Amino acid sequence: MAGLNHDDAVHHVAIDVTDAECVADALKQTERAIGGIDIMINNAGIAGPIAPSWEYPVDAWREVIEVDLNGVFFCCRAVLPGMRERNYGRIVNVASIAGKEGNPNAAAYSAAKAGVIALTKSLAKETPDLSISINCVTPAPVKTRIFDQITQEHIDYMLSKVPRGRFLEREEAAAMIAWMASEENSYTTGAAFDLSGGRATY
Template structure:
């Protein structure tokens, strides 16, 4: 895989899990990587804070690659027992955060005539995990946003795609309801959870020059779980 010379990638949620694996994989390919995270990373960032996102854009200037990995699982509870505050928090981080980052950084990519955006969705966006209505719905919104933006800027040289993993062994899933994780593993033909490095390889490909005729698409990485 090749990337533009002196390419810069910004990865949210880059201090751990899939984000950290993406940072390592892209850096090993010669891409200059900046990680942004609320818990560490090169830049401290709350992706749901519009002023913080705009401030980061003003500090960094144009980037070539944006990988939106910041996210939360949210409440693991029946929909009727999910509080509105928990619902809103899940959407603020997973959906608003992705929207704010794209809104801040994509325009400069368009002006430059080249860019890659990869948004982290989930197989739950397609299947709908029971007792995870907020998470499933928020990741479905990420998929719809990706499809819309990909079509909107399809002729600009900027490609926008999403990745939809099944359960992955990340710190974010360390506090996920064990019943949810067990269900995911039962539904996965490979009968295991994914590893962050496996997701990072797919993300790195989507960020490269190797991809030129795909935008607004969703790439499953689910150990065979995906059915459509």
């Protein structure tokens, strides 16, 4: 990690994760700049509107699925051939406790994150004989800019479901993800790591 303190150790590429060709092009740019990708953290996401399913805008549904689920698929699809060729890789998909339990008035987000969990398990079962670990985390809400997309009422509801009585800290999520992406995580694949403060215990 010390190497990341040097400016030339970080290569930035802005991409639209909903565009498979854009993702593939970004991969090529990255490989030219720093070589093959060994670690992929899929964390791009949007919340979408808060509304009951029968009033949920169809365009908004499609947008949430495109970003939160299809984006994860496109990124995994892009990096896996190289990981398979090198017989090494770590993929961590950021799902959500909503993907396990479903949140009312957030059907698109919940469905997309449930899809991420299932996608993670499917990909892991496609690569069991390789040194590739593909897992996901199912965190409770973390105070990020995604909170700007949802109502205070919904924020209060989410907090009321967490037995710990507080939201997850970014550093707590980062520590778990860092281990999942490390060489130490050499055995577990296809797992959903719970970070819900006791909301889910399965």
